[in-house]
Amino acid sequence: MSSFDARAQEWDKNQRRRQTAQKVASAIQECLPKGRYDILDFGCGTGLVSFELVDIAKSIMGVDTSAKMVEEFNKKSDTPHIKAYQTRLEDLPNSFDLILSSMTFHHIKNIDTLIQNLAKKLRPKGFICVADLVREDGSFHSDTTGVYHFGFDPNKLSQSFEKYGFILRCSKIVHTIQKHKAFDIFLLCFQKES
Ligand SMILES: C[S@@+](CC[C@H](N)C(=O)[O-])C[C@H]1O[C@@H](n2cnc3c(N)ncnc32)[C@H](O)[C@@H]1O
DSSP: OOHHHHHGGGGGGOHHHHHHHHHHHHHHHHHSOSSOEEEEEETOTTOTTGGGOGGGEEEEEEEOSOHHHHHHHHHTOOSTTEEEEOOOGGGSOSOEEEEEEESOGGGOSOHHHHHHHHHHTEEEEEEEEEEEEBSOOSOSOSSOTTOOOSOBOHHHHHHHHHHTTEEEEEEEEEEEEESSSEEEEEEEEEEEOO
8 A cells, every 4th residue: 555545535634735736726727728628637646636627627537546546536526527547647548638737746756758658648739737846855755755856946847848849838836835844836837839
């Protein structure tokens, strides 16, 4: 059982997480053109961000490595248009208009490979929005197992996306999480060139 499995049932009780998800979701909506999107939430967890975006969604598919997170996500949905899966990106359709990922990139070892794999899932002119910690000193997590990055420099992360044909549309600090100290959360939204 992963540490996320163990925490899935209690995940939403944490007000700090709920607040972060709300800030991320509203910043995504501010950044994107008005419309309805087929959304992929990569590292969806229990869907804290996804379920804030139902008003701009045609469909929402969550994907996560934790079976228990996926289970919690699916408990909240009463429609097949909003559903999470414990599956590999490779097995998903290549037909999303918007991919979002919140607080998950720091758990992924090879970001360049991830960007290339996510890019394959997007329709032409589709969007990717990533929210995560701004570079920190490693003290955000009390247990850093499975943490591959102590946050990111948003400018460097933007350059990685631009390398694979993405255009930066929004860059913003959307929230500051108060723990023993302050941790800034950035949002970057990119559009696929073609
Ligand atoms: C910090 S949680 C964030 C969950 C959710 N996005 C939120 O904002 O509440 C990170 C999530 O990423 C998932 N995760 C970690 N590695 C992953 C991977 N390689 N592929 C997909 N999901 C992953 C974890 O299981 C966990 O649910």
